[in-house]
Amino acid sequence: MSTSTWPDKRRATLVGAAVNLVLSVTKIIGGLIGQSQALIADGVHSLSDLLSDALVLLASRWGSLEADHNHPYGHARIETLATLGVGLLLLMIGAGFMIDSVSRLLNPERLLAPGWVAFGIAAVSVLGKEALFRYTVAVARRTDSALLRANAWHHRSDALSSIVVIIGIGGALAGLLWLDAVAAAIVAIMLGWVGWRLLGEAAAELVDTGLSARELDALAATIAAVEGVRGHGRLRSRRMGGRIFVDVRIGVDDRLTVLEGHRVAERVRQRVIDQLPGHADVVVCLRPNGSM
Numbered sequence: 001m002s003t004s005t006w007p008d009k010r011r012a013t014l015v016g017a018a019v020n021l022v023l024s025v026t027k028i029i030g031g032l033i034g035q036s037q038a039l040i041a042d043g044v045h046s047l048s049d050l051l052s053d054a055l056v057l058l059a060s061r062w063g064s065l066e067a068d069h070n071h072p073y074g075h076a077r078i079e080t081l082a083t084l085g086v087g088l089l090l091l092m093i094g095a096g097f098m099i100d101s102v103s104r105l106l107n108p109e110r111l112l113a114p115g116w117v118a119f120g121i122a123a124v125s126v127l128g129k130e131a132l133f134r135y136t137v138a139v140a141r142r143t144d145s146a147l148l149r150a151n152a153w154h155h156r157s158d159a160l161s162s163i164v165v166i167i168g169i170g171g172a173l174a175g176l177l178w179l180d181a182v183a184a185a186i187v188a189i190m191l192g193w194v195g196w197r198l199l200g201e202a203a204a205e206l207v208d209t210g211l212s213a214r215e216l217d218a219l220a221a222t223i224a225a226v227e228g229v230r231g232h233g234r235l236r237s238r239r240m241g242g243r244i245f246v247d248v249r250i251g252v253d254d255r256l257t258v259l260e261g262h263r264v265a266e267r268v269r270q271r272v273i274d275q276l277p278g279h280a281d282v283v284v285c286l287r288p289n290g291s292m
Contacts, residue, residue: 009148012139013057016155019132020050023125023158034118036172037104037111038165038183041097042125045158045191048093049151055082077206077240083150084202090154090195097188104181111177114169122165129159144243144279150198157194161187210237211244219246222271228252228264234285244276247283254288261286 027043030036104110133155140148168183211219216235223232231251238245250268252261265284272282 008139008143009145010057012136012148013151016132016136016151017050017054017057019128020046023128024050027121027125030118030121031114034115034121034169036114036118036122036165036169036180037101038168038180038187039114039118039122041101041184041187042122042158042161042165044093044097045161045187046125046129048089048191049154049158051089055085079145080202080205080240083198084206086150086154087195087198087200087202090191091199092195094188094191094193094195097191098185101181101185101188105178105185108178111181113177114172114180116173119166119169119173122162122169125162126159126166129155129162133159150201154194157190161190164190205239208238210239211246219272219275222275223248223250223268226264226268226271228256228260229268233287244280245282246272246276246280247285248272249285249287251287 024043024046027039027046029043031039031041031043133152136148136152136155139145140152164183164186168180168186171179171183210216216237219237220232220235223229223235229250230253233249233251235248236246248268250265252264256264265286269282269284273280
C-alpha cells in the first residue's frame with residue numbers, strides 16, 4: 001500500500017471532520033434558538049460536509065492501494081466514485097432546502113424571526129470554514145488529490161453560504177423577515193451548483209474522458225519535436241484520480257538498434273511527463289517508420 005500521501009490526507013480530513021462536527025451542531029442549535037431558517041440550512045450544509053469527510057477518509061485510504069492483478073492501474077477510481085457520491089448528496093440537500101424556502105416565502109406566517117445569537121454564530125462559521133478551506137486545498141495540492149480538492153471547495157462553499165446567511169439574518173433583524181428565507185434559498189442554490197459541478201467532473205472521469213483537443217495538439221507537437229521521432233499515431237489519454245494516463249505510438253528509423261530506439265522512446269516519455277500537470281503515466285510504443 002502506498003503510504004506517502006495517506007497520512008497527510010487522513011490528517012486533513014480528520015481536522016475537517018472535527019471542525020464540521022462542531023460547526024454543524026452549533027449552527028443547527030443556534031438556528032433553532034435564534035429562529036433562523038438560513039442558519040439551520042447552513043448547519044445541515046456543515047453536516048453534509050461531515051459526511052463528505054467520512055467519504056473522503058474511506059476513499060483516500062482505499063484509493064491509496066497499490067495496483068494489483070485485478071486493478072492494474074491502481075485504485076484511484078474509488079476517489080472518483082466518492083466524489084460522485086458527494087455531488088449527489090449536495091444536489092439532494094440543496095433541492096430539499098429550496099423547496100422549504102419557497103414554501104415559507106409563499107406562506108409568510110411560516111417565516112422565522114432570527115436574533116443576534118444566530119448572527120454571531122454565522123460570523124464565526126465564516127472564519128472557521130475559510131481557514132479550513134485554505135488548509136485542505138494546500139494538502140490537496142501537495143498530495144495531488146482531486147477528492148481532497150473537491151472537499152476543500154465544499155468547505156469554501158460553506159464559508160460563502162455563511163456570508164449569505166449573515167446578510168439574510170441582518171436583513172431580518174432590520175425587519176425584513178423574508179430575507180432569511182431568501183438567504184436559505186441562495187444557500188440551497190450554492191449547494192446544488194457545487195454538487196452538479198462535482199457530478200460532472202466525476203462522471204467525465206468515470207467514462208474515460210481524455211485531454212482536450214488543444215492539450216492533445218500541444219502534446220503532439222512536443223512528441224514530433226523529439227529528436228529521432230519520424231512520426232506518431234494513436235495518441236490517447238484518460239484521467240484517473242488526479243493522474244493522467246497517455247499512450248502513443250512513435251515511428252523511428254528502421255536502422256536504429258533496440259537500445260537506440262528505447263532512448264528515443266524514453267525522451268518522448270519524459271517530455272510528455274514534463275508537459276502534463278500533476279502525476280502522469282506515459283506509455284510509448286515503438287514502431288518502424290512507415291508502419292504507424
